Amino acid sequence: MAEPVAVTVRYFAAAAEAAGRQEEVLEVEPTAGALRALLAERYGAPMRRVLDVGSLLVDGVVTRDPQRPVRRSVDVLPPFAGG
Structure with a gap:
C-alpha cells in the first residue's frame, strides 16, 4: 500500500452535484x-x-x-454531450 498523498479534486457538472461542492482536498493512496x-x-x-x-x-x-x-490534482468529469 502506497503512502497517501493530498490531492486537489475538482468536480464538474453532475460530479459537482453528487459531491455537493466544486473542489476539495483529499488524502488518498x-x-x-x-x-x-x-x-x-x-x-x-x-x-x-x-x-x-x-x-x-x-x-x-x-483516463479510466x-x-x-x-x-x-484530479478533475472528475462526467460524460459531455457531443464527445
Whole structure:
C-alpha cells in the first residue's frame, strides 16, 4: 500500500452535484482507482453513477485506468454531450 498523498479534486457538472461542492482536498493512496473508490464511498450512489460513465483528468490526460498515478490534482468529469 502506497503512502497517501493530498490531492486537489475538482468536480464538474453532475460530479459537482453528487459531491455537493466544486473542489476539495483529499488524502488518498496515489492511484486513480483508490480515488474512485474513496469518492464512491464518500458520496454514494450519485457519485458512483458519475464515475461509472465519466472519466478522470490526471496531469492533463483523460483516463479510466485504475492504476494511473495521481499526484496533485484530479478533475472528475462526467460524460459531455457531443464527445
